[in-house]
Amino acid sequence: MDLIGRDLICTQDWSIEELIRVIELAEDMQKHRYSNKYTSLLRFKTFLMFFYNPSVRTRQSFEAAATELGGHAQFLEPKSMRLKTEKSTGETIEDAANVMSRYAVGLGIRILEDKISAYGDGDKLIREYAKYCTIPVINMADDKYHPCQGLADVMGLRKHLGKNLKGKKLLQIWGNGALARSWCSVQESLIINSRFGMDITLAYPDGYELDPEVIEMTKYNCAKNNAKFEIVHNVKEGYNGADVVYSRNWMSPDAYDSGKFNKAKEIEKAMQYTNWICDEEKMRLTNNALFIHPMPVDRGNEVTDDVASGKRSIIYDIAENRLHIQKSVMALTMANLIKS
C-alpha cells in the first residue's frame, strides 16, 4: 500500500484499508511519541498551512505534528495573497500551486462557510489546488468534510470500544447553541463511522437537513456493511441503546443568504430549541454511551457540564488524536517526497 503523494480531501476517496493504515500508524506514533522511530520523517522539510479561516486547535495540532516529525509547518493566512477571480485580478491557483510544490512537501488548507459564497465552494477550491499541486494536499476542514477529525474520532472509538465497531450505534444529534457551526465535522462523522460499520441514527429538528449527497453516501456505506441508518426528529428517541453520542450544533441549509453566510439569522433560529441538549437524563437511555465532540464544546447548549466532563466523555482523547492522525497522514503521504 503506497500512499506517497496522495491527497486527503475526503475519507470517502480512500479505501477502508488505507484509512485503517492511517489509524494504526497513528496508534503506534502515540505509543512512541518523540522517539527517534518517527522524528526524522519530515526532517528539514516544510509543510505549508493555508488558513482561510483562523483556528486554534487545528493550527496547534498540525504545527506540532510537523515539529514532532522533524519538519516545520508554516502558518499562512491567504488574506495577503490575491487570487484571480471572475471579478478581480490576481494569481491563478495553477501558478500558486506550482510554486508551493517547489518549496514544500505538503499543503494543508482550511476554508469554511463564511469565506465562500455557496456551499461546496470551499471543497472545490481545495480540489483545485490539489489538481495543480505535485505535493499532497490535506483538507484541514472545509465546508463539506473534515477527514482528520473523522479519523481522530474513529481512533478514539477503537480505543474505548475495541477495534470492531460493527453493530455499535452512533447517535449523531443536533445540539442547541449560538455558534451556527459548519457541517464538516458532522458530515465527516456520518461517512467515516458508516464506513467502519456502525449503525447510525441522525437526529435533528426539522429544518436542519444536511447535504443530501452526504446522506446518500452514508446510506450507501451502511448498506454495504449491513448496518442500520435512520433519521429522527425527536430529541430523545435516538438515545435508546446508543453506544456513542455525538451532540453538536450545526447551521441550517438556509445559512447562505444570497451568497452570504448569515450567522445572526442562524443563531436566532437555533436558540429556539433549548431542549436539544445532551444531558445525564437522556444519557441514561443509552447503552452507557461514550460522549464525543470535535471541540470547542459549547457547554450548557450542546451538552451539560456533567456529561462533557463525565467519565464517559472522551473529548480530550479525541482532540489529542488529531495530532497523531495528522502525523500519520503526513508521514504516509509526504515522508519520502524529495522535491528538487
Add this chain to the structure above:
Amino acid sequence: MDLIGRDLICTQDWSIEELIRVIELAEDMQKHRYSNKYTSLLRFKTFLMFFYNPSVRTRQSFEAAATELGGHAQFLEPKSMRLKTEKSTGETIEDAANVMSRYAVGLGIRILEDKISAYGDGDKLIREYAKYCTIPVINMADDKYHPCQGLADVMGLRKHLGKNLKGKKLLQIWGNGALARSWCSVQESLIINSRFGMDITLAYPDGYELDPEVIEMTKYNCAKNNAKFEIVHNVKEGYNGADVVYSRNWMSPDAYDSGKFNKAKEIEKAMQYTNWICDEEKMRLTNNALFIHPMPVDRGNEVTDDVASGKRSIIYDIAENRLHIQKSVMALTMANLIKS
C-alpha cells in the same frame, strides 16, 4: 531541586534557591550557546505562546529560546479563539487548557492592561490556565508581573556588580513619557531585587502609586534581608548613592476608567512631568550607577540618549538575558516532560 512541571507566574511564588538555579543555568547557557550541551532539551517538542498583546522582543526571545533548545515555539494570537465569558458563548479555559496540555510541553501567556477590564484580571486569567493545564504555564508579562524580565535584570546586575547584591541600592524611578506603560516590569523589579537583598528607593510623582500588595511584598522582602525600603516623591533625592538606576514610565492607578484602559488620558497626565527624566546631571549624584531598563526605551522622555547609550547602560545585555533566562526556565520546567 526539581522544577519539572512548575508554573512561573510570579517570582515571589518561587524560593530564592530556585531563582538562583534559573540564573546560574542561564549564565552557563550563555557561555555554551548553540553547543550540544543544551540543544536537545526540547527536541521535537512544542511550546505554545499565547499573545493576547502583541510583542516584538518577548516573541523573538521566547521563539529563539525554543529553537536553541531544539524545539519549536508556536506564535498564537488568541483573538481567533472564542473563550466563554459571562456575556458570550465560547470554549471554557478548562477545555482549552486540557487540549493544549496534550499537544505541547509548555504554555506561555502574555496579557496586559488594555486587554482586560480591571487590574489583576490578566494575572487571574494566567492562573486559571495554570489550574487546568497539566503542563507548565509561563507568564510572558501580565498586568501585575513579568518574571522573565525580573530574572534577566538580576542576571545583568550579577554580571556587572558581582553575585552579592546585598547592600547595593536600586533607584526605581518613574519616567516621563507618552507610553502609559504597564506596571509589570517595574513591580517585578521591586519584588525580585528586594528578594536578592538590594536596598530599594521607589520614586514617583504623587498620583503614580503602584499596587499596594506589591509594595507590601517588597517591604517584607527588604525586612527579611535587613535592607532599606523607601518611597520618595522628589525627582533627584533617590539618585544619591544609587548603584542602579531604573527609570521607566508607568501608568497611574486611574488608568482604568469604568472597565476600560484609557490611554489618552494617561498620556496627557504623564506629559506634565517633563523633569522626570534620567540624565547625566542626575546620574552624577549616584555611586557611578548602572542604567537599566526593560526596553523599548523612550529616549528623550524616560532617559536621555547620553545615559541610555552611555558606558554604564547595560540595557542590551539585559535584553539578551531574556533569551538565556527563558531557555533556562523552559529547560528546568519542561525538559523531561513527555506527554503521551
Add this chain to the structure above:
Amino acid sequence: MDLIGRDLICTQDWSIEELIRVIELAEDMQKHRYSNKYTSLLRFKTFLMFFYNPSVRTRQSFEAAATELGGHAQFLEPKSMRLKTEKSTGETIEDAANVMSRYAVGLGIRILEDKISAYGDGDKLIREYAKYCTIPVINMADDKYHPCQGLADVMGLRKHLGKNLKGKKLLQIWGNGALARSWCSVQESLIINSRFGMDITLAYPDGYELDPEVIEMTKYNCAKNNAKFEIVHNVKEGYNGADVVYSRNWMSPDAYDSGKFNKAKEIEKAMQYTNWICDEEKMRLTNNALFIHPMPVDRGNEVTDDVASGKRSIIYDIAENRLHIQKSVMALTMANLIKS
C-alpha cells in the same frame, strides 16, 4: 572570499565574483537538497524576517530556506512594533537593531512603496537597520531593489541559456495590468543582468520611467561589459532578436501623491495600454526567447496564458531558485556567526 557578516541590500554593492559564488553554491544546494551537506549550517539558529509588507512567496521561500539549513525563521510583522519617528514616540532603530543582533544570526526586511512616504525611504530604512545591526541584513524586497529575485533570475538564465550570458539580449518590457507594481524586481533585473554582460532593451510607454540612478547604473554596467543598452517606447520593437523576455507591470513615477502611494490612480492609467501584453505573436519576433517573470503573474494583462504556460516559460524554475539563492546567501553570510 569571505562573505560572513555581509549585508545584501543591493547586488550592485557586491562584486561579480561574490554574486557568482552565491549562484554556484545555490546550484549545488539544489542538487543536494535535504542532504546533510547543508542541513546543519544554521542549526538551532534564528533568522528574523520583518515583513512591513505581507508576502506569500517571499515568506514561504525564506522560511523554508532557514528550515532546510537546520535553523528557524521567525515571521514578524512590525505593525506591532512602535518605532520612533519625527511625529511619534517609540523605539529607535538603533535599539531595535542592537537587541535583534543578540537574538538572531540574520535579519531580513521587506518594505515596499505603500508603506513609505517617498521613493527611496524603504531602502533607506533597511540601510539604517544594517548600520546598527551586528548581524547581516538581507533585503527581502524594498522600493528600489530585490537582490534575491535578481540572483534567482540569473540562476535560471544560466541553467537554460548556459553560464555565459554575454551577448544574450534581455527585453525588459512594461506590461499592462491593474496591480501598480513596485519597481524593485524590474530595477534589480536591469542592474544584475547588465552585470552579467547581457544586452538590455528597456521598453515602456511614455510616462513609465524608472529611477534615473538605476538607469545610470545599468548603462555603466553595460559599458563595462561592452554590451548594448537601449530604451524604446514601441511595444514590438524590442522583441526582435531577444533571448529573454521579461514582461512585467510597474507603476509610474507619479505614483506618490503628496507622500501617499495612490494605487487607484495608477491602475486607471495603466489600464489604457492594453496592447502592452506579451503574446505568442510578439514572441515569434524573438530568438526563441525564454519568458521570465518574478511572479505573481497577472495573466491576460502582462502576458497571455499561452506564453506564461508555454514551453519557453521558466517562471516556476525561477520561483524555485528563490529558495536556493536565499539558502546560499544565508549560508555564506551567517553560517559561522555565533552570537554570545
